[in-house]
Amino acid sequence: MNKQSVLIFKLPELFKILNELKEYIDFNVYNFTEKQELLNSNKNKYENYLVLTDEKNQVHNEKFQLILNKFPDSFHSIIEKINVSLLKQKYSEQSDIIVGKYSIDINSRSIKNANETLKLTQREVQIILFLKESKSPQNIENLQKKVWGHNSILETHTVETHIYRLRKKILEKFEDKTFINSTKKGYTI
Numbered sequence: 001m002n003k004q005s006v007l008i009f010k011l012p013e014l015f016k017i018l019n020e021l022k023e024y025i026d027f028n029v030y031n032f033t034e035k036q037e038l039l040n041s042n043k044n045k046y047e048n049y050l051v052l053t054d055e056k057n058q059v060h061n062e063k064f065q066l067i068l069n070k071f072p073d074s075f076h077s078i079i080e081k082i083n084v085s086l087l088k089q090k091y092s093e094q095s096d097i098i099v100g101k102y103s104i105d106i107n108s109r110s111i112k113n114a115n116e117t118l119k120l121t122q123r124e125v126q127i128i129l130f131l132k133e134s135k136s137p138q139n140i141e142n143l144q145k146k147v148w149g150h151n152s153i154l155e156t157h158t159v160e161t162h163i164y165r166l167r168k169k170i171l172e173k174f175e176d177k178t179f180i181n182s183t184k185k186g187y188t189i
Helices: 012-020 035-040 075-093 122-133 140-148 156-174
Strands: 004-009 027-032 049-054 065-068 097-099 102-105 110-112 117-119 181-183 186-188
Touching: 004 012, 004 035, 004 075, 012 027, 012 075, 027 035, 027 075, 049 075, 065 075, 097 122, 102 122, 117 156, 122 140, 122 156, 140 156, 140 186
Parallel strands: 004 027, 004 049, 049 065
Antiparallel strands: 097 102, 102 110, 110 117, 181 186
């Protein structure tokens, strides 16, 4: 898993210290001194990012931002605040993954549309997310390897049974017959 990133804006001394501690912290740090440079940076290249700045330099309309407004603050406290903010961001990201006309919440293991919510098992969430990310139909062997983490030891009926039950649950709750499609090449969403 890639480390999360903290984009430090106009706090050069804090960047210098955190950069020196980089082997002891669980996130990458990057320094920005100009607002335009920060705004123009391709934030998509930073896996999960958090902008860290002070109240005077806060970036309006920035969704993932931690404002430090009390100095001096202990480094332990600053790192704790950063880690809590990154955890909240990760939790939030996992609460709304769009899959077609549905939204999946990994945290509560549920799938919902505008009107209904359906509880899922962990394995069902894994199947849906794997099929969503796949660019092509996935056969039973790929599902065994990628979702179950097994090679051909697993009976193929296990995969088929899970797909069958998941389809049935989706059909009963949402009346959707086409959520998981089956072709000669495999399953798709």
